[in-house]
Amino acid sequence: MTSEKPIVFCDFDGTFSEKDIGHRIFRHFSGGKNLELVRKWKDGLISSRDCLEKEAAMIEVMPDQLYQFIDQFQLREGAVEFYRELKQKDIPFYIISDGADIYIKYMLDKNGLAEIPFFSNRVTIDGNQYRIEFPYDNNGCTRCGSCKGARIQDIVGQNRPGVEIIFIGDGLSDICALPEADTIFARGDLLEFCQAKNINAIEYNNFFDILNKLKESGKLP
Numbered sequence: 001m002t003s004e005k006p007i008v009f010c011d012f013d014g015t016f017s018e019k020d021i022g023h024r025i026f027r028h029f030s031g032g033k034n035l036e037l038v039r040k041w042k043d044g045l046i047s048s049r050d051c052l053e054k055e056a057a058m059i060e061v062m063p064d065q066l067y068q069f070i071d072q073f074q075l076r077e078g079a080v081e082f083y084r085e086l087k088q089k090d091i092p093f094y095i096i097s098d099g100a101d102i103y104i105k106y107m108l109d110k111n112g113l114a115e116i117p118f119f120s121n122r123v124t125i126d127g128n129q130y131r132i133e134f135p136y137d138n139n140g141c142t143r144c145g146s147c148k149g150a151r152i153q154d155i156v157g158q159n160r161p162g163v164e165i166i167f168i169g170d171g172l173s174d175i176c177a178l179p180e181a182d183t184i185f186a187r188g189d190l191l192e193f194c195q196a197k198n199i200n201a202i203e204y205n206n207f208f209d210i211l212n213k214l215k216e217s218g219k220l221p
C-alpha cells in the first residue's frame, strides 16, 4: 500500500453509466440530426458547450417521455460494487461530467447511489423545451461545458502532497482531466487518445477490472 491517499474522479456517460446517455437522448429525440454537430465537436471544430447548446435546441421532450427513455440504460458492470468498496475504505469518489444532472441524478437515485457527489451541466425541461445551463466557470477552459480539469482543481486544490488522483473515463470530454490525474483508467476514444499522445493509461472494461488493478498496484488496500 502506497502512502498517498487516493481520490477517485469518474466520468459518467459511457463510464459509470454503460452507455453515453446524454448522447443517446440527443440522437433519439433529434432523429439523428445532432450527429453532424457531434462530428464537428470530435474534430475540434466546435466546443462542447456550443455543441450541447445546439443539440439541446434541436429537441423537444416532455419529462415523462425523457425518464421513460432513460429507463432502458444501466450502470457499467461493477459500478455499484466499486463505489461501495471505496466508501467502506473511506476513499472519496466524485462523478464529474460534461453531461447533464437530469439523467445523472435519475440513474444514481434508481441505483440507490443518491449520496454520490456529482458535478455536471444543468438541464431543466420547461414545457417540452430541453434547456441546458452551464453553472461553472471553468478556470479559463473554453473547450468544455463543465471542465473536468477545473472540477478536479476546485475539489482537490493546487497543492497536493500525499494525494493520488485517479481518473476513470472513456471519451474526448475527459481530456482536460488527464493532466490532473496521477493514474488514468481509459477505454474507447479516451484510450485511443492516450495511446496516440503517449499518455500512460490503463485499459478497463468494467469496474471489477479497475478494483483488481488498483489492488494489484497497491493503490487500494
Ligand SMILES: [Mg+2]
Pocket (backbone or CB within 6 Å): 011, 012, 013, 014, 015, 020, 169, 170, 171, 173
Ligand atoms: Mg464519457
Ligand SMILES: [Zn+2]
Pocket (backbone or CB within 6 Å): 138, 141, 142, 143, 144, 146, 147, 148, 149, 150, 176
Ligand atoms: Zn476543459
